[in-house]
Amino acid sequence: MxxxxxxxxxxxxxxxxxxxxxxxxxxxxxxxxxxxxxxxxxxxxxxxxxxxxxxxxxxxxxxxxxxxxxxxxxxxxxxxxxxxxxxxxxxxxxxxxxxxxxxxxxxxxxxxxxxxxxxxxxxYDLRLENFTPRKLDHARMVYFGDPRNAKLEAGIEKTMDVIEISESDEMQAVLPRLAGYNLHYCIRNQDIAAPLSSKPFTKGFTAAACGANVIAHRRTEDVEEFLGSDYPFLVDGDTPDEVFSMIERAKHSYGDADWLRAQSIMQSVKTRVxxxxxxxxxxxxxxxxxxx
CATH class of the missing domain: 3.40.50 (Rossmann fold)
Known part of the structure; x- marks a missing residue:
């Protein structure tokens, strides 16, 4: 692809x-x-x-x-x-x-x-180039991708909708659904990568193209490069409680200074890719x- x-x-x-x-x-x-x-x-x-x-x-x-x-x-x-x-x-x-x-x-x-x-x-997927998100009056969160790759244990998955997609040819069918979310969950299960292998921050690029903010883990490769160390919705630890806490914070920040700053950062991410x-x-x- x-x-x-x-x-x-x-x-x-x-x-x-x-x-x-x-x-x-x-x-x-x-x-x-x-x-x-x-x-x-x-x-x-x-x-x-x-x-x-x-x-x-x-x-x-x-x-x-x-x-x-x-x-x-x-x-x-x-x-x-x-x-x-x-x-x-x-x-x-x-x-x-x-x-x-x-x-x-x-x-x-x-x-x-x-x-x-x-x-x-x-x-991001080129089909998102002219994507128009729906106007929402509150935060709505989604995980978009293969659930096996995400940290969704301990009931974390119940805090969001999950749009399961594993093949690129499934994208066209789910595009209308993506318009209804303004917060993307991007915390991956931590893989043991080969020495000269790295995974790009594709989930973040997808969110940026959708006009959405992200919740991500600080240690994920390229996260701080694109979002900055002071991005408001970065998780530092590995426990479910820390993830739950950040989800709650991000959702309740809708419309405030942190939310708007995150939106500005995500706009710059889209420009960079x-x-x-x-x-x-x-x-x-x-x-x-x-x-x-």
Whole structure:
């Protein structure tokens, strides 16, 4: 989904300088077919491989593309960047600031690691670009996503509505329901991530596109980067009581100074991951290589 939406997001801002297309690469069962595909590609092309494509990419395919003067970029999103050490990339796109720092540190410690870490943030679903929230006179909270990924034990789920969605093609059907909420619950279960993997703050970006505030955990990667350390609805601890307390506080703050300050912060979050911002990040990365 990332590759389809990313191309659509950046195209209006970069199409005066680049032809932007989506290509289907042969699967990972046949090195011969991939190499044949690579030899047929136009020379001096910028290839941005999605995480699904990277998983089936052969080193020989990359070699042929580079022989033809092409720039190789990996867009791993939340995959482990360490898994691509066998492949040569010019750019390793990072979909979060946390991932960017991890990769820069890894590259300093491992100079032979291939690819310059560059920022290309994740964003909200493009179908939310012109989203219009419903006007409400009180706080209404929702968890939007796969409930298995959220901290919802001990009755926490009873304080909110849950809109369950696990596949991107389900988004269109639930868009009208999202308009009825102005507070999104974004506290995840804490995963044990791979050393060079980070999850972008996608739940926060979705809320920002919906014009909603968020309740999030301070330790979640990129939360303080986007929201700031003084965002009013950050949970510090791990107990259900602390979560309940913040939910109560956020709901009762509707319309007051904290609520309005949070709204202003969320508006800035949307701007930072907007299509225009992502196009600028792509442009900045390519200019580092003398392109564009």
């Amino acid at each position: 990332r590759c389809f939406q990313l191309s659509a997001m950046i195209r209006p801002y970069l199409e005066d300088r680049f032809d932007i297309d989506l290509l289907e690469m042969p699967d990972g069962n046949s090195p011969f077919k991939q190499v044949l595909w690579a030899r047929r590609q136009a020379p001096s092309t910028i290839f941005v491989f999605s995480k699904a494509a990277i998983n089936k990419l052969f080193a020989s395919t990359v070699w042929w593309l580079r022989q033809r003067g092409s720039l190789i970029c990996f867009d791993q999103v939340d995959n482990d960047h360490g898994s691509t050490s066998r492949l040569y990339a010019d750019i390793q796109f990072c979909s979060s600031y946390a991932q960017l720092e991890k990769l820069r540190h890894h590259k300093r410690q491992n100079p032979r690691y291939k690819g310059e870490p560059m920022l290309l943030l994740h964003s 907007s299509p225009k911002a992502l196009a600028q990040q792509m442009s900045t990365a390519l200019k580092e290589f003398g392109i564009g």
